[in-house]
Amino acid sequence: MKLYIIFLLLASNSFSQNGILSGTVMERDASGAGFPGVLIELLQNGQTFAEAETDFYGNYLIDEIPKGNYELRISYMLIKSIIIQDFAINETTLIADFIFPEPCKKSKRFCPNNHSDNIIPIEYGFPSKKMMRKAKNGKIKLGGCDSSLCDKWHCTIHDLDF
Structure with missing residues (x-):
């Protein structure tokens, strides 16, 4: 009986080491409607560690994620990806909702590399x-x-x- 209880304690402790990421991706131009088919990726050292695709309603779920910092990439076909650095996952469920693609920012005729010619x-x-x-x-x-x-x-x- 003692062995069984120790096994249960160890098993429950090992399960608690992983986190869950879930949420909804909503279309920017569709009054908050869910965006199906969007790829959500967790990356480590530039390599895909885990991924999920949004369903018809824009919902996604990635489970069994080890605790740590990841890069989160949200992408869909030819739309510019959203990349979030140092996305922290812990032992809990993290709910992260996104509007995709990101709202446009006003830009001036000035290169991010500090010049206005060409x-x-x-x-x-x-x-x-x-x-x-x-x-x-x-x-x-x-x-x-x-x-x-x-x-x-x-x-x-x-x-x-x-």
Whole structure:
């Protein structure tokens, strides 16, 4: 009987060492509706440690996560990923809800690398002949058909969208 009780104590202690991450990913442009098919990844040293995909309602669950700090990446097809550094998991259930993609921030025609020359606008949507000419001449960058992306400017020196 003593052996059985010791086993139960050790087993319950080992189960309590792991945490659970759950929550909902909501679409930015859909009044808080759940966002299905979004990939939630926990990374350690740049490698995927655990992952889950959101269901039809935007809910996700990752369990049996060892206590520690991770990098959390939220991604969906061609939308810019959200990356959160030093995402701490402990022995409890952590509920983390996200709006995805992130709300757009106003950006100025100024490169994050501290210069304002060689900055061109990014144009979204189906390109006209005039837009194609401008893109060929390096006056604009074509951003594709998804106009919900936040990047408004392109630095031609650093090949950086912001």
